[in-house]
Amino acid sequence: MAANIIDGKAFAATVREKVAGHVARLKEENDIIPGLAVVLVGEDPASQVYVRSKGKQTVEVGMNSYEHKMEADTSEEDLLAVINGLNNDPAVHGILVQLPLPDHLNEDLIINSIAPEKDVDGFHISNVGLLGTGQKSMVPCTPLGCLMMLRDYHGSLSGMDAVVIGRSNIVGKPMAQLLLGDSCTVTIAHSRTKDLPEVVRRADIVVAAVGRPEMVPGDWIKEGATVIDVGINRIPAPEKGEGKMKLVGDADFASCSERAGAITPVPGGVGPMTIACLLANTVTACCRANGLAEPEGLTA
């Protein structure tokens, strides 16, 4: 039977609507406008698209957007000075440095220079530690989006077997923490995992976050399992014409959707949820900064 499609694009629109409602209330009742600052270093074409989209969606939900575009050869010192300025700007509630950064910049140093309470990406070491110990933190946007979709589809995740394929700091590790927080039995699989197909076959939930196009075939998937595909891979599509490209995930959609009970597509699955959750995190950060009640249903 064909799997149910979990429509991340539609879900993201509902998250943005909720965020816009909270933003309107913050303005009306407290005279506060949440502000999100995005810093882009260099001219990576995909990053430029994502940053443009973040700015546009920030304004659409009624928040203030501040963009800082810096040259590819920007020094660490200059970037740290911009971040320091944003840390001390009361109009800015959320700060994000678009990744990847050019090679000469120390990513850890830069991320850890963001004030943790403004770190709407949830990548600062303080937020990583808080999440890992089950305390209130800023939660990384992509895993938060995956969790929201899983909760919406399943209700409770308690007792389910989950396999996260990929151990990145941005997706794999925080995803595993969030699933553990919802009482799943969690396995983190990676390139050295022995008999990966068998490990994946045991899972009720498979989160594919390795960055390898269509790596997970349908015969790895347990009948009825839920597949969350985090991969965004651009590959040649000769069937569309010479030189054309297409976007695929880390799971082979055609074969996985024959076995899975539900699956997120690429595009239109996890991707749109990433930016929606960034907006949600910015409202959460703004409420926390002002000692106001946090919006319900917009964080983990």
Ligand SMILES: Nc1nc2c(c(=O)[nH]1)N[C@@H](CN(C=O)c1ccc(C(=O)N[C@@H](CCC(=O)O)C(=O)O)cc1)CN2
């Ligand atoms: N500081 C950060 N850098 C990066 C993050 C992040 O969360 N924080 N994640 C990714 C890029 N990213 C947001 O920044 C992002 C990726 C993909 C999408 C998305 O909507 N994808 C669409 C397809 C878009 C396309 O055609 O390329 C989809 O999947 O439907 C949104 C945001 C790395 N850097």
